[in-house]
Amino acid sequence: MKRLIFSLLFCGWAGLLSAQMIINDQSIRYQQERMVFKQWDKNKFTPKPGFLYTNPLYWLTWAWHTDYKNHDLRPLSATGPQTQRLALVLAMQNTDNAYALHADTLGKVALGESMNYSGLLSDADPLWLLYYRHQFDPLLSQQDNTLLDGLTAKERSYLTSSGLLTWYQEESHALAERLNAARATTVDRGSRLIAYHRMLDDFRKLEATWETKKQRAKLFLSLSDSAKGLKSPAGSISLPPGKTDQQIADEILLKSKL
Incomplete structure (x- = not known):
């Protein structure tokens, strides 16, 4: 029974070790770094071609993707899709702010005009x-x-x-x-x-x-x-004696x- 338990633990440990070894593969790590946060470095594409391009692993990996490393495919690159999406979101936000400012201006003008007219x-x-x-x-x-x-x-x-x-x-x-x-x-x-x-x-x-x-x-x-x-x-009007018309009018x- 103890041997069976030990065997199972050993197999599990070996599986985890092999999985860890796969995750820590240098080529995969370089690819993850390129695609996520680091610079698109052409010198970190592995496996290398070797002497006179005689490395069989290089041909097995890059034979059908010879131009892959010449194009920056990072989502956050200068022309990457994520960068474009963020730029589009920023542009739309600026447009929304401009519309909101315009609407507020119209509202204030309308309020002022209503106060002038009402x-x-x-x-x-x-x-x-x-x-x-x-x-x-x-x-x-x-x-x-x-x-x-x-x-x-x-x-x-x-x-x-x-x-x-x-x-x-x-x-x-x-x-x-x-x-x-x-x-x-x-x-x-x-x-x-x-x-x-x-x-x-x-x-x-x-x-x-x-x-x-x-x-x-x-x-x-x-x-x-x-x-x-x-x-x-x-x-009848009594005229005083000795007075002229001018004197009477005066x-x-x-x-x-x-």
């Missing part, structure tokens, strides 16, 4: 916050019941009965609607600012016209009161300024 963000426009909001504040916060504040009862009655108050209210409301539409409409920022500029000019003209009409109302009522004071109870104008 009416929802018009209130956050720096120029609106710094300038136009304050200029249009009297129009946006206008109260119709305070338009005649500071005027006398006669002036209020005259502006109301003559339709000037209604005219100003309609014009100011129309301008406020135009302003709100420009703020809410989806349009590019440049066009929106141009619309602000034009409406601000219209608003200033409207305010100047309204102030002029109020001043003229005061002048008209003053002239009307002066003319009534010059009339007699019978309806007196009327003097009273209208008071």
Whole structure:
């Protein structure tokens, strides 16, 4: 029994030894080194041809592959398939990065354009916050019941009965609607600012016209009161003795300024 076990162990050891000897074959090791990590060295192709190419092992190995050692077949050589694959992967990665950068750029541009065009963000426009909001504040916060504040009862009655108050209210409301539409409409920022500029000019003209009409109302009522004071109870104008028409006109104008 012991002899049988010893024989089996000896055979196994001999098999492993022979296998190790095959794995450590110099030609195989050189081929493995060439194909994996080392340089394609023509001087390490074994077996050698020998003296005058008389080595039979050389002919048995390389007779049908005489040009084999002249071509670098390493996968990681300069032109090897693995090198080409890695170069292709790197090129594809660079292309993907370029596409990603382009897509990010387009996304940022689209976001910026949407911010410029969207009416929802018009209130956050720096120029609106710094300038136009304050200029249009009297129009946006206008109260119709305070338009005649500071005027006398006669002036209020005259502006109301003559339709000037209604005219100003309609014009100011129309301008406020135009302003709100420009703020809410989806349009590019440049066009929106141009619309602000034009409406601000219209608003200033409207305010100047309204102030002029109020001043003229005061002048008209003053002239009307002066003319009534010059009339007699019978309806005729009493001309003071010794006064010319020029003096009478000067007196009327003097009273209208008071």
